[in-house]
Each structure stands twice: as C-alpha cells, then as structure tokens.
Amino acid sequence: QLCYVCGQSGATIMCHEEDCDRWFHLPCAKEGGCVTHYIPRYRYLLPTDSHPWRSIQHFSCLCPSLCPSSYCHQHRPEQDVQVTPEPGTQCLICMELVDDRKTFRTMVCPACKRAWFHRDCIQGQAMRTGILCLQCPLCRDMKEFLSQMFILGIRVPFR
Numbered sequence: 434q435l436c437y438v439c440g441q442s443g444a445t446i447m448c449h450e451e452d453c454d455r456w457f458h459l460p461c462a463k464e465g466g467c468v469t470h471y472i473p474r475y476r477y478l479l480p481t482d483s484h485p486w487r488s489i490q491h492f493s494c495l496c497p498s499l500c501p502s503s504y505c506h507q508h509r510p511e512q513d514v515q516v517t518p519e520p521g522t523q524c525l526i527c528m529e530l531v532d533d534r535k536t537f538r539t540m541v542c543p544a545c546k547r548a549w550f551h552r553d554c555i556q557g558q559a560m561r562t563g564i565l566c567l568q569c570p571l572c573r574d575m576k577e578f579l580s581q582m583f584i585l586g587i588r589v590p591f592r
Contacts, residue, residue, distance in 0.1 A: 435456065436457045436461050437456060437457055437465065437505065438457050438458070438462070438465035439458065441458075443458065444456035444457050444458050444461075445458070445459075446459060446462065446469070448467075448503065448504055448507075449502035449503055449504055450504060450505070450507075450508035453505060455505040455507075457505065462503065466505075466506035466509065466537045467503060467504060467505050467506055467509060468503065468504045468509040468510060468585065468586035469502075469503040469586055470502050470503070470583065470584070471583070471586070471587075471589070509537075510584050510585060510586075512540065512541065512581065512585065513543070514535070514541050514543050516535075516541060517533065517534050518531055518532075518533065518534070518539075518541070518549045520533070522549050523549075524550045524551045524554050525549065525550050525570040526550050526554035526555065526557070526570060527551065529551070531550070537552065538551055538552050538553070540552055540555060540585065542569040542570075542571060543577050543578065544569055544574035544578055545569060545572035545574065547571060547572070548571035548572065552585075555582065555587060558570070559582065559588065559589040560588070560590060563590050564579070564589045564591050564592070565591075565592065567579055567582065
C-alpha cells in the first residue's frame with residue numbers, strides 16, 4: 434500500500450474510519466497529523482476520587498470503540514473542550530508560545546481548561562513519568578487528563 438503522507442510503498446497502517454482508504458507508515462503518522470491509540474488490552478491502575486491508585490480497571494472498557502485503532506488527519510479524534518488560549522499563552526512544559534487555538538500540535542487540559550501544552554511536550558512528559566504519575570501540569574488532575582491523552586494518541590508507558 435502507498436503511504437498517503439510520504440507517497441512511498443510499504444504502508445501498513447490503515448485509517449480505522451469505515452470507507453477511508455488512507456494508509457500510512459507509523460513514522461509518517463505524526464508528520465501527517467495521524468493519531469494512533471496506544472491503548473493496550475491489559476489492566477491499568479486508574480485513579481478514583483477516594484483512592485488515587487486503588488482501583489484496577491480495564492482501560493479499554495472506558496473507550497471500547499477505540500481499541501486498537503489509528504486515524505488519518507481527517508478522521509482523528511479531536512478534543513471536545515471549547516476554549517482558546519489567550520494571546521501569549523505558553524506551554525507549561527517548555528514555556529514556548531502555543532498556537533492561538535487548539536490544533537494537532539496544541540492541546541489543553543480537559544479538566545481545568547487552562548493548561549496549554551504542545552503535543553510533543555506532553556508526549557515527552559508521558560514517556561518520562563508513565564501512567565502512574567502523568568497528570569495535568571497545572572491542576573494535577575489525573576483521571577480525566579489521562580483518559581483524554583489516551584484518546585488523543587499520547588503514548589503513556591506503564592511504569
């Protein structure tokens with residue numbers, strides 16, 4: 434199959450959307466604005482209101498239609514949060530300016546709606562902290578934040 438991002442053959446990932454015929458390579462996915470869900474089918478410790486890490490659930494049960502799947506730029510999931518950053522808003526991780534609206538590169542915390550960050554920055558944070566410690570850099574929400582990061586294609590290792 435031909436990769437719709439780079440145009441070369443050998444693409445092995447197909448958009449999960451029915452009737453979409455876009456194929457892409459995993460390395461081309463980010464460049465093309467594609468989203469791959471890294472949601473394994475094993476148990477995760479997910480926070481509850483009373484005990485931060487005592488509840489064991491299957492994360493795939495929280496989003497059964499998303500496991501496992503990849504989406505092209507046209508069909509990828511978008512954040513439902515209806516906010517825009519104020520002019521001059523900085524990424525809370527790298528302190529560089531974020532885009533003036535939600536984009537593939539710019540994300541916002543779904544819980545507090547005030548913490549803005551770059552996709553690459555939160556991906557790096559996720560890889561360093563892992564699932565047991567990843568939280569919003571501002572409000573420290575874990576449950577809603579982590580769930581939204583999985584849906585938006587942020588890979589969070591279990592460590």
